[in-house]
Amino acid sequence: MLSSTFYASLGGVVLLDHGSLVTVYLxxxxxxxxxxxxxxxxxxxxxxxxxxIIGPDSMAFQLRRGQQVIPPPF
Structure with a gap:
């Protein structure tokens, strides 16, 4: 695990390090x-x-390689 934190507007944020990729859960x-x-x-x-910001029954997911956000479809 790279990071796990809380932001008032984004809620809980978790970053997972997969080696060359990082997944972000917001x-x-x-x-x-x-x-x-x-x-x-x-x-x-x-x-x-x-x-x-994201909504009461929702979350967001990102796939990153370095600083680059990889757009869907993954």
Missing amino acids: GLRDKYVNTGDRVTRGTPLGTVGGSS
Whole structure:
């Protein structure tokens, strides 16, 4: 895990380091992981709905390579 933090407008934000890629999860209400935790496939990261910008029942996901955001479809 690269980072796990909370922003008032974005809610919980979790960044996972996959080597050459980083996945970013935004808009989490309750985070189940902390910075430095090791996670495996299928590990719950949190619950959705923690962002006033993204929406009460939603979250956002990004795939990044360096500073480049890779647009969908992935």
